[in-house]
Structure formats: structure tokens, C-alpha cells
Amino acid sequence: MGLPVRLGFPDVGVRVERVERCALMATRVVFDIPGADDGDHHHHDEHAHGRHVAALVERVRGLPVSEWVRERAAQAFMLVGEAEGRVHGVPPERVHLHEVGAIDAVLDIVGAIEGFERLGVDAVHHLPVAVGSGWVRAAHGELPVPAPATALLLEGIELASGGPVEGEATTPTGAALVRVLSAGPPPSRWRLTSTGWGAGTRNPAGYPNALRLIVAETAPEAAVAVVVATDVDDMSPEYVEPLRQALTAAGALDVSAWTTQGKKGRMALRIEALCAPETERAVSAALLEHSTTAGVRRTGVTRVTLPRTEIVVELADGVRVRTKVWEGPAGRRLKPEFDDVVAAADRLGRPALSVAREAERLAERRLEHGTTD
Numbered sequence: 001m002g003l004p005v006r007l008g009f010p011d012v013g014v015r016v017e018r019v020e021r022c023a024l025m026a027t028r029v030v031f032d033i034p035g036a037d038d039g040d041h042h043h044h045d046e047h048a049h050g051r052h053v054a055a056l057v058e059r060v061r062g063l064p065v066s067e068w069v070r071e072r073a074a075q076a077f078m079l080v081g082e083a084e085g086r087v088h089g090v091p092p093e094r095v096h097l098h099e100v101g102a103i104d105a106v107l108d109i110v111g112a113i114e115g116f117e118r119l120g121v122d123a124v125h126h127l128p129v130a131v132g133s134g135w136v137r138a139a140h141g142e143l144p145v146p147a148p149a150t151a152l153l154l155e156g157i158e159l160a161s162g163g164p165v166e167g168e169a170t171t172p173t174g175a176a177l178v179r180v181l182s183a184g185p186p187p188s189r190w191r192l193t194s195t196g197w198g199a200g201t202r203n204p205a206g207y208p209n210a211l212r213l214i215v216a217e218t219a220p221e222a223a224v225a226v227v228v229a230t231d232v233d234d235m236s237p238e239y240v241e242p243l244r245q246a247l248t249a250a251g252a253l254d255v256s257a258w259t260t261q262g263k264k265g266r267m268a269l270r271i272e273a274l275c276a277p278e279t280e281r282a283v284s285a286a287l288l289e290h291s292t293t294a295g296v297r298r299t300g301v302t303r304v305t306l307p308r309t310e311i312v313v314e315l316a317d318g319v320r321v322r323t324k325v326w327e328g329p330a331g332r333r334l335k336p337e338f339d340d341v342v343a344a345a346d347r348l349g350r351p352a353l354s355v356a357r358e359a360e361r362l363a364e365r366r367l368e369h370g371t372t373d
Contacts, residue, residue, distance in 0.1 A: 003111050004031065006064055009103055019199045021208035026197035031107050051102035053081030054093035065110060069117055073110045076176040080105075083152040083172060105173060112177055119215065125186035126178055128160035132169030150175050158185065164207040188278055190216040191309075217310070225253065225301050226280045230293040231260060233268035240269065243290045250286035251279030274301075306333075313362035315355065319344050323363040332367070334360050 004012035013032035018025055060073045081092035088095070097105055116124055131146040131154070138147065145168050146154065153175035163169070170178075197210040244255045252273040262268030271291065275283040277300075284296050306326040314320050321344050322337040336359040344359075345352040 003114075004107060007106060007110060008059075008063075009033075009107070012103065012107070019203075021197070021199050021203060021210045022205070024197060024208045024210060026199035026208070026210040028199040028201075029111075031104060033103050051097050052093060053077055053084075053095045053097070056097070056102060056106065057081075060106065060110065063110065065114055066117060069110065069114045072113045072180045073106075076109050076113075076173075076180045077105075079153060079176045079179055080149070080172050083149040083176075086152060087148040108173055109177065113181065116181060121215065123183045124181045125184060126157075126182045127186070128158045129154060129175075129178060130160045130163050130165055130169045132163075132165040132167050134166050136168040146170060147172065153179060165209075166204070167202075186216070187218050188276065190218050192216050223303055223305075224277060225303055226275050226277055226283075227272055227299045227301055228252075228275060228280065228283050228287055228296050229270065229272040229299070230287060230291065230296045231262055231268045231270050232291055232293050233262040233266045235269060235292040237269065239291075240271070243271065243287075246286045246290040247273045247283055250282040251275050252283050252286075311363045311366055313359050313366065315344055315358060315362070316348060319347055321355070321359040323359055325363065325367065334363050336360055336363075 002014055004010070004014055011034050015030040015032065017028045017030065019028045020026075057074045057077045060077060061070055063070060063073075065073075078092065081095045084090070084095045085092040131150065134145055135142045136145055136147055137143075147168065149172045150168075150170055153172055154170070157175075157178065192214055194215045196213050197208070198213065200209045200211070202209045240257050244257070247255050252275045254274040255272070257269055257271045260268050260270045271287065271293075273283050273287060280298060284298065287293065287296050306328045308327075309325045311323045311325060312320050313323060321340040324335045324337065326333045326335075336356045341352050341356045341359065345355045348355065
């Protein structure tokens with residue numbers, strides 16, 4: 001069932017087109033809304049025939065989508081209402097979108113958020129946001145770029161300047177989506193796994209009017225890392241495992257623990273967590289919180305690592321195992337993800353070692369045939 005029908009707009013058609021933007025092929029999604037024209041969709045006159053933001057939020061919260069999508073879509077509308085309300089001196093819940101604009105906004109916001117959910121991403125990040133330049137036509141005249149509501153929604157977000165865009169590059173809807181979806185700038189090191197381009201309506205000659213979406217994975221083999229370490233002589237070894245889990249959840253790339261000799265001849269545990277510089281603070285806090293130590297040591301280190309990729313193999317319907325692949329001087333090495341192997345063994349009722357060997361064979365076969373999807 002198409003998105004407009006699911007969202008309660010059975011008369012709205014949807015077209016997905018491949019279009020060219022400055023010799024760049026991109027995908028454009030067009031909603032055919034009865035009564036729509038190419039004019040401005042947003043109107044804020046309190047006496048206009050339209051939909052209050054409060055009514056749109058209530059409608060969104062009743063849509064047949066996941067809770068994750070519902071909450072973010074409702075939050076996006078509330079943010080737009082607050083920004084437009086501040087600009088026009090109207091209470092946020094009284095801000096109007098005229099009927100066509102209301103339908104368009106619901107489809108855009110809910111569709112974009114559900115799209116990220118269907119990609120299965122763990123987090124969304126953004127690069128500096130381009131706002132454009134010059135002036136934009138609004139319901140009551142010309143406004144400077146970024147438009148006042150857009151500027152309010154982008155407060156605290158890093159902006160890009162000096163680009164080729166003439167006119168509005170980020171709308172209030174786009175700014176609200178950044179606010180509700182993004183966890184901020186991307187991590188310092190990451191690997192691109194796939195990319196795509198989404199086209200807008202305008203097609204200027206000087207630059208591609210398209211939005212780039214990058215799907216990536218973090219690169220734990222960062223060349224620069226931090227070792228966070230401590231020695232404890234008053235903590236039972238059985239609590240090392242929950243400590244390891246807490247450090248990993250905080251961003252540690254690896255955790256090691258071994259026995260050593262502390263002061264006054266007491267037996268002690270040395271605990272070391274390796275992490276990227278940007279997670280050093282969170283890992284240090286987790287080590288202080290989940291152990292008996294009163295202080296930690298932090299040391300910067302450099303690493304030489306092998307290039308690494310990941311393949312997901314399917315052992316049975318819905319039973320998947322991630323497998324790491326390293327390319328080294330002596331050839332390729334494969335290692336199935338331990339947690340996935342244990343979970344798959346439990347579901348299949350098989351020994352974990354047997355599952356690991358099968359996952360490795362399947363991954364090797366995929367590599368031999370040149371497929372890693």
C-alpha cells in the first residue's frame with residue numbers, strides 16, 4: 001500500500017522519477033495532490049482556510065506508522081509551529097498551513113522519517129547545512145535567506161556558506177527534519193557503503209539541485225586512539241564482564257583486563273579500554289561509574305590496522321550473521337561476529353562452532369563470486 005493511502009490521502013498520487021541534474025542522475029518523488037499548484041504551499045494568516053499545526057500533530061500521532069516515526073514526525077510539526085509562531089506572533093498551535101500545504105508537509109515529513117527507518121540506520125548525522133543566498137518569495141512578500149522560521153530552526157547547527165545556491169536551499173520543513181533526525185556531525189572516521197541523490201523541483205544550470213544521502217559505517221580502525229586505563233584492588237573479578245559491557249556501550253573499541261600486583265603486595269586488576277578520541281570522555285565516565293576506581297589514566301596512541309569490511313550472510317530465513325573481512329599482507333581473513341553466532345546457534349538449535357564455520361564458508365563463497373551485498 002502506497003504512503004499517501006496509508007496516511008489517509010487516497011486521492012493523492014505518487015510518482016518516482018529518474019531525472020538529470022547537471023549531468024547527475026537523481027531520484028525525484030512527486031506527490032500529485034488535487035488542487036496543488038506551483039505556488040507557495042505555506043500560509044500563516046490566522047483567518048485562512050487551512051489546518052492548524054495542533055490538528056496536524058494530532059493526526060500524525062494517529063497514523064499507522066511505528067512509534068519511532070510518529071514521535072519524530074509530531075516533534076517536527078511542533079518545531080515548525082513554534083518557529084512560525086514566533087515569526088508571526090501567533091501561538092504555535094494556531095499556525096496554519098493551507099490544505100494543499102498541510103497534505104504536502106505530512107507526506108514529506110512522515111515519508112522522510114520512515115525512509116530512514118526502512119534503511120535500518122543506527123544514527124543519522126549531517127554535514128554543515130547549506131541555506132542558500134539572496135531572497136525567497138513568501139505569502140506576504142520577499143524574505144531574506146535563510147527565511148526567519150528556517151533561521152530559528154537552525155539555531156545551534158553548523159551552516160555552510162559560500163556555495164553556488166541562489167535562493168532557498170533549506171526550507172523550514174528540511175530544517176525541522178535535521179533537528180529531529182540528526183545526532184549532529186558525523187564521527188571523525190567513517191566508511192561510505194552506498195550513496196544516492198534526491199532531486200528537487202528546481203533545475204538550475206549552474207549546479208545540481210539535489211540532496212546527497214550517504215549510508216556509511218563507523219571506522220573503528222582509527223589511526224589515532226586513546227587508551228583509558230585504571231588499576232583496582234578492591235573489585236571482585238565477576239564484575240569485570242558488566243564493566244566491559246558498559247565500556248563497549250560507551251564507545252570502547254576493545255576492553256582488556258588482567259591481573260597485576262598493586263601497592264602493598266595486593267593482587268589487582270588492570271583494566272584498559274581502547275577508544276576513539278571523540279568517545280574518550282564517555283568511556284572514562286563509564287569506567288569511573290562501573291568500577292571501584294577513583295581515577296583513570298588516558299594515553300594517546302597510534303595504530304596500524306588492516307583494511308576491514310563486513311559481509312552479512314543468511315543461514316536461514318531471518319537468521320543473519322555479520323562477518324568481518326580483513327585484507328592483510330598474507331591474504332584475506334574472515335571472522336564471524338561472535339554475538340551473531342551465539343544468537344543464530346540459539347535460534348537454530350545448533351552448536352555455535354558449527355554456525356561460525358558455516359557463516360565463514362558462506363562469506364568466503366560470496367567473496368569468491370565478487371558480491372558483498
